[in-house]
Amino acid sequence: MTMNSETNPPINIRAHQAEGELEVVWAEQESQWIPYRLLRGRCPCAGCVDEMTGERTFDVDQVSDGIHPKEMGFSGNYALKIAWNDGHHTGLFTWKYLREIGDEEESSSD
Secondary structure, eight states, rough: OOOOOOOOSSSEEEETTTTTTEEEEETTTTTTEEEHHHHHTTOOSSSTBOOOOOOOOGGGGGSTTTEEEEEEEEETTTEEEEEESSSSSOOOOEEEHHHHHHHHHHHHHH
């Protein structure tokens, strides 16, 4: 999928607890399913990515199988904020970054 520098907000986001996945529906009626474990492991916050080097300090391999969102909300009209059941709550997933993670998941499933 080709991505513009501007990514429009999704028209719907659903947490599917039984499946352990986040469903993101984009304006073109395309759905992406992102496993919670992948999403938590790709958190972009300063606690998960070294601010000076950009090196990831927390990765998918460190995420428990039982990870799931406790709360989700919007940060303005540009990002999704997720509070996880492991106590982590500082990552902001911009629409562009959420789309990149969804694209990464789609390409790894092919």
